[in-house]
Amino acid sequence: MDLFTLKYGLFSDKPDLLHNLPSLQKMKDRFPRYIKRAERAQMMGRTIAREVLLPKVLELDTKCQKDPSYVDWELFKELNRRKALTGFVPEKMGGLGWSALDCFAFIEESFAACVGISAWYLFNLFGVACAFVEFKPEICIKILQDMVKAQREGKPLSFAWSITEPSAGTDAEDPLAMAKMKPSAYAKKVSGGYLINGRKQFITNGDLAHFVVATICTDPTRPAVESMGTFYFPTTTKGFSVERLEHKCGHKAKHTAALVFDDVFVPDADVWEEPGRGMRHTREILSITRGVVGMLGLGNARGALERCIQFASQKKVNGHRLIDENWVQIAIADMLKDIMILRAKCYDFAIALDKLHVFCILENIPAKAALKVLPESLLMSESLQALAKSPWLSKAVSRFKHSLVTDETMEYFASQGSALKVAGTDLAMNVSSRVLDITGIEGMAYRYGMEKIYRDAKASQIYEGTNQANRIDLFMQEIGEVIGSC
Amino acid sequence: MLTEDYKEILDVSRKFAAKEIGQHILDIDLEPSIEWTKALWMKSREVGFPGLVIPESHGGFSQTGLCAALVLDSLASECAGAASIFAHHYAACKCIMAGNTTQQKTYLPQFANSNAEDAVISTVVFLPSFEDNKLHFHEKKGRLVLSGKSELTANAFLARYFCVFLDEGNQGKDITCIVIDKNDPGVKIGDSAGFTGLKINPFAPVIFDEVTIERERFIGERGKGFEIMRSTEDLYHGLLAASAMGAARTAYRKARAYAAERYQYGTMIINHQEIQRMLGAMLMKLGIGTSGYIQAMAGESVELPFAEARSRFAKIFCTDSAVEIVIDAIQVHGGYGYMHDYGVEKIFRDVKVLHLLGGSSPRLHMQTIVETM
Ligand SMILES: Cc1cc2nc3c(=O)[nH]c(=O)nc-3n(C[C@H](O)[C@H](O)[C@H](O)COP(=O)(O)OP(=O)(O)OC[C@H]3O[C@@H](n4cnc5c(N)ncnc54)[C@H](O)[C@@H]3O)c2cc1C
Numbered sequence: 001m002d003l004f005t006l007k008y009g010l011f012s013d014k015p016d017l018l019h020n021l022p023s024l025q026k027m028k029d030r031f032p033r034y035i036k037r038a039e040r041a042q043m044m045g046r047t048i049a050r051e052v053l054l055p056k057v058l059e060l061d062t063k064c065q066k067d068p069s070y071v072d073w074e075l076f077k078e079l080n081r082r083k084a085l086t087g088f089v090p091e092k093m094g095g096l097g098w099s100a101l102d103c104f105a106f107i108e109e110s111f112a113a114c115v116g117i118s119a120w121y122l123f124n125l126f127g128v129a130c131a132f133v134e135f136k137p138e139i140c141i142k143i144l145q146d147m148v149k150a151q152r153e154g155k156p157l158s159f160a161w162s163i164t165e166p167s168a169g170t171d172a173e174d175p176l177a178m179a180k181m182k183p184s185a186y187a188k189k190v191s192g193g194y195l196i197n198g199r200k201q202f203i204t205n206g207d208l209a210h211f212v213v214a215t216i217c218t219d220p221t222r223p224a225v226e227s228m229g230t231f232y233f234p235t236t237t238k239g240f241s242v243e244r245l246e247h248k249c250g251h252k253a254k255h256t257a258a259l260v261f262d263d264v265f266v267p268d269a270d271v272w273e274e275p276g277r278g279m280r281h282t283r284e285i286l287s288i289t290r291g292v293v294g295m296l297g298l299g300n301a302r303g304a305l306e307r308c309i310q311f312a313s314q315k316k317v318n319g320h321r322l323i324d325e326n327w328v329q330i331a332i333a334d335m336l337k338d339i340m341i342l343r344a345k346c347y348d349f350a351i352a353l354d355k356l357h358v359f360c361i362l363e364n365i366p367a368k369a370a371l372k373v374l375p376e377s378l379l380m381s382e383s384l385q386a387l388a389k390s391p392w393l394s395k396a397v398s399r400f401k402h403s404l405v406t407d408e409t410m411e412y413f414a415s416q417g418s419a420l421k422v423a424g425t426d427l428a429m430n431v432s433s434r435v436l437d438i439t440g441i442e443g444m445a446y447r448y449g450m451e452k453i454y455r456d457a458k459a460s461q462i463y464e465g466t467n468q469a470n471r472i473d474l475f476m477q478e479i480g481e482v483i484g485s486c
Numbered sequence: 487m488l489t490e491d492y493k494e495i496l497d498v499s500r501k502f503a504a505k506e507i508g509q510h511i512l513d514i515d516l517e518p519s520i521e522w523t524k525a526l527w528m529k530s531r532e533v534g535f536p537g538l539v540i541p542e543s544h545g546g547f548s549q550t551g552l553c554a555a556l557v558l559d560s561l562a563s564e565c566a567g568a569a570s571i572f573a574h575h576y577a578a579c580k581c582i583m584a585g586n587t588t589q590q591k592t593y594l595p596q597f598a599n600s601n602a603e604d605a606v607i608s609t610v611v612f613l614p615s616f617e618d619n620k621l622h623f624h625e626k627k628g629r630l631v632l633s634g635k636s637e638l639t640a641n642a643f644l645a646r647y648f649c650v651f652l653d654e655g656n657q658g659k660d661i662t663c664i665v666i667d668k669n670d671p672g673v674k675i676g677d678s679a680g681f682t683g684l685k686i687n688p689f690a691p692v693i694f695d696e697v698t699i700e701r702e703r704f705i706g707e708r709g710k711g712f713e714i715m716r717s718t719e720d721l722y723h724g725l726l727a728a729s730a731m732g733a734a735r736t737a738y739r740k741a742r743a744y745a746a747e748r749y750q751y752g753t754m755i756i757n758h759q760e761i762q763r764m765l766g767a768m769l770m771k772l773g774i775g776t777s778g779y780i781q782a783m784a785g786e787s788v789e790l791p792f793a794e795a796r797s798r799f800a801k802i803f804c805t806d807s808a809v810e811i812v813i814d815a816i817q818v819h820g821g822y823g824y825m826h827d828y829g830v831e832k833i834f835r836d837v838k839v840l841h842l843l844g845g846s847s848p849r850l851h852m853q854t855i856v857e858t859m
Contacts, residue, residue, distance in 0.1 A: 164821065171750050249831035250824075437847060444842060445638070451683075
């Protein structure tokens with residue numbers, strides 16, 4: 001049985017962004033390019049989902065089950081070729097110049113095809129986000145240039161964002177918890193830099209990464225939150241090793257590694273956040289990525305529901321199709337309703353990112369002007385890197401960024417993102433389970449991919465802060481101040 | 487409600503499960519093999535499990551459905567896959583016990599594995615959900631033959647005998663029950679459906695390609711097997727309920743223990759009220775679910791309107807609950823719960839299959855009401 005026969009969802013030929021989000025029609029009047037490009041990003045996501053991801057979903061799940069270190073480099077190359085990883089890079093530098101709205105329109109489709117594969121190639125960007133959050137121009141420019149080069153050469157370039165430690169998961173993400181965290185890793189100040197020793201746990205792409213961004217404490221005598229810094233180093237650095245890859249329940253195409261640091265030296269220049277500011281850095285990234293994980297939940301739920309609709313339209317029960325049954329239609333509508341409502345919030349978040357968060361930087365006058373006047377050759381040159389390195393420029397740009405993305409903005413996004421993250425991932429769990437109640441035991445057969453989505457969904461309730469931690473966060477942001485501390 | 491006899495059997499099955507299953511199961515789950523499962527069955531013969539519900543006169547132990555359920559509860563607390571093998575086998579035993587004396591004499595001693603050299607495992611095939619390639623009889627050269635496919639058959643690679651239910655009238659009423667030998671010409675086993683739960687018991691399609699059905703293969707009269715199916719289903723549902731509770735019990739135990747080991751926010755996570763709420767809800771579901779299936783299997787309903795203890799209800803409640811319990815048990819473990827080594831994610835995969843076996847909850851709810859109309 002060929003599962004996908006209805007022209008629906010991932011298999012519909014027309015963009016349906018405006019159908020799903022009718023209020024964008026109003027926006028299209030004012031900003032036609034903004035909306036049209038998002039529609040194109042959606043269709044690009046859909047095409048990649050159908051042509052590149054769907055044929056590989058189960059193959060990768062099976063292969064990585066047998067061997068968690070398995071990587072499909074051909075698949076990676078194809079994604080690279082289609083610029084799935086460099087969409088957000090300015091067009092003039094070789095990317096697609098995507099806004100946050102474009103990114104969301106694209107990833108919704110990718111997640112609906114497979115959150116495991118998508119998390120593998122997209123969470124890579126979390127590492128890139130780490131650089132943009134700090135916005136030291138020399139770092140950002142170098143990373144953008146390197147990504148574009150890698151893309152052109154068809155090579156991988158991976159980043160891992162590592163905050164979780166064996167002893168500290170929630171403690172590494174929440175400021176209140178971090179006050180009491182017992183770290184499993186420390187960075188010690190030595191001449192010219194830091195020496196890092198210890199362990200990190202559950203690090204996505206930890207084994208594939210070329211660079212690691214790690215939050216690490218520097219002073220065992222003080223509360224962790226006061227000495228947490230952010231460090232950046234290549235994985236070729238002496239003393240870095242991957243201890244093991246986890247055998248996970250789902251999300252198999254995406255590797256999860258335990259990392260060991262044994263006297264890893266990080267020069268001062270690669271300390272992205274001074275000790276004491278690491279938590280802020282983490283928070284700012286989370287303020288973006290939690291929204292992305294909310295979207296992942298939405299895609300996960302959509303993937304499950306679309307497969308179920310395809311299945312139910314083909315299977316016959318007592319002389320009619322399963323999908324003709326009254327209870328099935330009501331259950332499907334109920335899930336559609338949740339997806340629709342969640343989607344509105346997801347895109348609201350994306351558009352807000354464009355207006356208020358890191359995405360607005362390139363839209364802002366100085367950056368926009370620079371991109372406009374500087375020739376492409378200079379944009380990709382080392383002299384630009386050198387120029388950006390000059391301390392006055394670096395400071396000025398960093399200050400400029402922090403004036404655009406203030407602490408209040410960041411906290412605001414953290415709570416919006418928390419709401420989205422919990423709503424999306426709970427929906428993913430719920431829908432992926434419920435569709436199997438509709439299909440019955442037959443839907444559990446591996447080939448339909450629905451049980452895989454059920455396995456995938458569970459992880460999303462845990463990472464980027466457990467859903468409990470995110471609820472606490474949301475409460476603190478929205479209500480905490482109102483009620484005051486006791 | 488549980489007599490000394492039950493307690494003794496439970497003790498035996500707990501020890502058996504811990505020793506023969508618990509110690510190896512996480513490795514086996516990564517690379518399951520039919521040989522390992524068969525060897526487990528052979529060992530289970532030493533403690534008499536295959537013949538548990540079969541009358542002593544036929545080489546069994548004449549135990550009740552309740553006893554079987556309790557045994558499966560304890561097997562499932564180590565591995566729901568192991569329990570599922572016995573659930574299908576006991577259900578098949580129940581079919582044969584509804585047959586005539588000759589049939590009982592022919593099959594039951596084999597099913598009890600009382601003296602056979604090889605493992606003799608049986609299984610049951612209920613009515614399929616969907617219509618593709620439905621099981622049906624037709625005439626061929628004056629013989630009655632069976633054709634069609636049972637898409638997902640438990641014990642498919644283990645079973646020697648299949649007790650098969652067919653619905654000739656397509657109305658769910660004219661039910662026929664037959665017993666088929668794997669070695670009958672025309673019986674073929676397809677490729678595993680690849681369930682990622684209950685992995686030691688791979689489910690697979692069984693194809694019947696013009697299998698000749700002699701008269702002695704009919705259990706009860708042709709077209710009059712509704713009651714047999716109903717009573718088989720009653721036992722089967724009770725066994726699934728018990729298996730779900732057994733599996734969920736372990737998920738709870740692990741979560742409870744982990745919550746007292748793990749520190750976050752500077753305290754054991756069990757000190758967080760939200761963790762207490764989650765664990766409390768698990769324990770409540772385990773309590774009600776377990777007494778629910780025990781009451782149903784003991785046939786002891788409270789005499790109040792709409793207070794019937796039915797094994798179908800127990801199956802729905804226990805498997806719904808087990809799914810919820812395990813999802814939360816993983817959550818309490820945080821990232822560790824999602825990793826194979828901790829053993830909870832296996833239970834998560836297992837119970838979702840149990841949840842759907844014997845009919846998904848919404849379908850069973852509807853059936854309950856249709857029967858009253
Ligand atoms: C597939 C996967 C990929 C991951 N990728 C990455 C990665 O790339 N980088 C990275 O740094 N990390 C990664 N993680 C780790 C992830 O971020 C952590 O697992 C997560 O933050 C939870 O931490 P923990 O597992 O230590 O759980 P814990 O923090 O130990 O939590 C255990 C339980 O206690 C609960 N809890 C804790 N405090 C409270 C409280 N105050 N009130 C109520 N309940 C509470 C939690 O909700 C949870 O249920 C990944 C995890 C997974 C599963």
